[in-house]
Amino acid sequence: MAGVLAPTRMAQEAASAGDVLQAQLRANHDQVQALAQRLRANPPRLVVTCARGSSDHAATFAKYLIEQQLGLPVVSFSPSLASLYGKGLGGPDVLFLAISQSGGSPDIVAATRQARACGSLVVALVNVADSPLASAAECVIPLRAGPETSVAATKSFIASLATLLQLVAAWRGDDAWLAGLPGELSASWANDWEAAAQELAKASSLFVIGRGLGLGIAQELALKFKETCRIHAEAFSGAEVRHGPMALVEAGFPVIILSQADASRPGLQTLGEEFVTRGARVFASGLDLPGAVALPDCSGDAMVGPVLAIQGCYKLVNAIALARGLDPDAPPYLAKVTRTL
Numbered sequence: 001m002a003g004v005l006a007p008t009r010m011a012q013e014a015a016s017a018g019d020v021l022q023a024q025l026r027a028n029h030d031q032v033q034a035l036a037q038r039l040r041a042n043p044p045r046l047v048v049t050c051a052r053g054s055s056d057h058a059a060t061f062a063k064y065l066i067e068q069q070l071g072l073p074v075v076s077f078s079p080s081l082a083s084l085y086g087k088g089l090g091g092p093d094v095l096f097l098a099i100s101q102s103g104g105s106p107d108i109v110a111a112t113r114q115a116r117a118c119g120s121l122v123v124a125l126v127n128v129a130d131s132p133l134a135s136a137a138e139c140v141i142p143l144r145a146g147p148e149t150s151v152a153a154t155k156s157f158i159a160s161l162a163t164l165l166q167l168v169a170a171w172r173g174d175d176a177w178l179a180g181l182p183g184e185l186s187a188s189w190a191n192d193w194e195a196a197a198q199e200l201a202k203a204s205s206l207f208v209i210g211r212g213l214g215l216g217i218a219q220e221l222a223l224k225f226k227e228t229c230r231i232h233a234e235a236f237s238g239a240e241v242r243h244g245p246m247a248l249v250e251a252g253f254p255v256i257i258l259s260q261a262d263a264s265r266p267g268l269q270t271l272g273e274e275f276v277t278r279g280a281r282v283f284a285s286g287l288d289l290p291g292a293v294a295l296p297d298c299s300g301d302a303m304v305g306p307v308l309a310i311q312g313c314y315k316l317v318n319a320i321a322l323a324r325g326l327d328p329d330a331p332p333y334l335a336k337v338t339r340t341l
Contacts, residue, residue: 008150008318008322008327008328008329009149009150009329010150010152010154010228010314010317010318010328010329011314011315011318011328013148013149013150013154013155014154014155014158014189014311014314014315014318015189015315016155017154017155017158017159017185017189017311018182018183018184018185018186018189019182019186020144020145020146020155020158020159021158021159021162021181021182021185022182022183023144024143024144024145024159024162024163025162025166025178025179025181025182027142027144028141028142028144028163028166029166031141032141032163032166032167032170033170035123035139035141035167035170036167036170036171036173038121039095039121039171040171040173042093043072044072044093044094044095044121045072045073045093045094046072046073046074046075046093046094046095047062047066047072047073047074047075047094047095047096047097048074048075048076048077048089048090048094048095048096048097048115048120049062049063049074049075049076049077049097049098049099050076050077050079050096050097050098050099050108050111050112050115051098051099051100051108052079052100052105052107052108053153053223054101054153054156054157054160054220054223055099055100055101055153055157055160056076056099056219057157057216057217057219057220057223058099058125058157058160058161058164058216058220059076059097059099059216060215060216060219061161061164061213061215061216061217061306062074062097062099062164062216063076063216064212064213064215064216065164065165065168065213065303066168068212068213069168069172069303070168070171070172077089077096077111077115079105079107079108079110079111080107081111082107082110082111082113082114082115083106083107083110083111084107086114087114088111088114088115088117088118089114089115089118089120090114090115090116090118090119090120090122091118091119091120092119092120094115094118094119094120094121095120095121095123096112096115096116096120096121096122096123097123097125098111098112098115098122098123098124098125098126098133098136098137099124099125099126099160100124100125100126100127100131100133101126101127101128101143101145101148101153101156101157101160102126102127102128102131103124103126103127103128103131103132103133103134104128104131104132104133105133106132108133109132109133109136112124112133112136112137113136116136116137116138121138121139122136122137122138122139123137123138123139123140123141124136124137124139124140124141125141125143125160125163125164126140126141126142126143127142127143127144127145127148127156127159129142141163141167143156143159143160143163144159145158145159149329150328150329151227151329151330151331151334152224152227152228152317152328152329152331154311154314157220157310158185158307158310158311161306161307161310162178162181162307165178165181165303165304165307166178177301180304181304181307184300184304184308185307185308185311188296188298188308188311188312189311189312189315191296191312192296193295193296193312193313193315193316193319194315194316194319195293196283196293196295196316197316197319197320197323198323199281199293200231200254200283200316200320201229201320201323201324203231203254204231204232205231205232205233205248205253205254206225206231206232206233206234206253206254206255206256207233207234207235207236207241207245207248207249207253207254207255207256208221208222208225208233208234208235208236208255208256208258209235209236209237209238209241209255209256209257209258209268209271210235210237210238210257210258210259210306211237211238211239211259211264211267211268212260212262212263212264213260213262213302213303213305213306214258214259214260214264214305214306214309215235215237216306217258217306217309217310217313218235218236218237218256218258219235220310220313221233221235221256221258221310221313221317222234222235224313224314224317225317225320227331227334228317228318228320228321228326228328228331229317229320229321229324229326229328230324230326231320238257238264238267238268238271239267241271242271249275249278249280250278250279250280251278251279251280252279252280252281253279253280253281254280254281254283255275255280255281255282255283256282256283256284256295257271257272257275257282257283257284257285257287258284258285258286258295258306258309258313259284259285259286259287260286260298260299260302260303260305260306260309261286261299261300261301261302261305262302265286265287268287269287269288269289272284272287272289272292273289276289276290276291276292281293283295285297285298285309285312286298286299286305295312295316296312298312
């Protein structure tokens with residue numbers, strides 16, 4: 001299967017992420033710089049994220065990115081607190097980040113309005129610039145991913161990660177390192193992520209492990225296994241999987257481990273060795289694990305590596321869905337816009 005990619009919309013959209021980011025980072029530069037200057041002048045004491053689905057996995061990435069790079073606490077707000085119970089969270093010293101591809105889910109919109117009413121600085125990262133969410137926010141940073149016709153989000157998720165990276169880099173006053181990301185994405189797409197597809201296509205259940213910035217990536221990959229491949233997949237932090245879930249791992253159980261080049265890697269290496277010793281079928285990126293299947297290594301800058309990894313994982317998921325006789329563009333019972341209350 002190496003080098004062969006079926007022309008699904010999911011694959012085409014994931015492959016286009018490098019071009020999307022090239023235009024996005026350039027078009028949003030001045031707006032993001034202005035927002036970063038405002039945040040430096042009036043630093044928030046707390047960042048609150050609000051999202052669902054793939055966008056919530058981007059919010060997990062945001063949590064680790066902001067806490068690591070800026071030292072600010074980040075908490076996740078449950079949208080139903082606003083839409084069902086009329087509760088808001090915020091204040092004049094709170095940055096409220098709402099993340100959405102469509103910007104059309106009523107619960108996210110309600111939470112955003114409540115946060116703004118509480119006095120928060122409300123920033124929406126949204127792909128549909130004229131959406132209800134964009135109207136509810138004070139500041140809108142468009143994802144600029146363009147129309148996404150596959151139900152499974154790919155390029156819009158990567159665009160969310162890139163927007164978060166651009167914002168945090170500008171907030172720190174150093175965004176030069178981001179310039180190479182679009183090209184790295186385009187180059188990394190050529191890597192052979194599909195080699196493991198035939199074996200993983202036989203799985204009925206599996207774990208996806210990440211840590212730190214990689215946890216949101218693991219969550220996103222597990223979701224894609226569920227929605228496009230009909231494989232029961234659960235994401236865990238490498239620090240949490242020993243707290244109970246490890247009991248499910250027996251001989252032949254598939255475990256995917258994604259690591260980035262930071263302080264989390266040695267612990268994931270040790271965990272991977274333990275999985276291999278237990279007889280698990282381990283698929284690992286960025287680790288040296290005899291007896292495991294090596295996935296492409298997305299080493300380099302620790303903040304960029306997870307973005308490269310999820311693009312490659314979309315390629316893997318697309319191949320697995322096809323190997324199982326499924327259409328990754330149209331998973332059953334799902335719609336592009338999920339309108340939860």
